[in-house]
């Protein structure tokens with residue numbers, strides 16, 4: 001008896017081996033975070049463009065001192081108030097910002113200027129520049 005050993009190597013092609021595609025982690029972070037949100041803070045070195053019309057709603061807090069005849073305020077004591085009507089708008093903006101930043105100091109003007117936004121300053125400056 002011939003024992004024919006047929007060594008037929010059964011090449012089991014296991015190329016179709018199943019690949020577990022279970023990813024244990026979810027990469028939620030792949031979502032691109034919003035790119036560069038540049039917060040434009042509007043630090044303008046240039047004088048802002050003012051709207052004299054818009055200032056009309058804001059001058060009520062200035063006329064008590066700057067609009068009085070003779071330009072003399074009696075509070076907190078009698079002192080002269082500079083005439084700002086007709087002044088150059090850029091000059092007025094610089095003056096108001098100087099009070100707001102503390103570069104220039106005056107008890108009442110400091111407080112007033114600090115309460116103003118950049119736009120308020122621009123608007124009021126435009127308004128007073130046009131006022132004769």
Ligand code: HEC
Nearest residue numbers: 061062065073080081082084092095096106108109112124
């Ligand atoms: C309580 C009175 C008072 C009020 C209210 C007031 N000011 Fe004044 N302001 C003054 C006085 C006084 C000065 C001068 C201060 C100094 O010597 O620096 C001055 C100075 C200024 C100057 C600088 C003028 C210059 O020639 O350098 C500007 C600009 C000005 N004020 C704008 C305003 C505006 C705009 C308002 C309203 C939002 C306002 N002021 C409200 C009293 C006042």
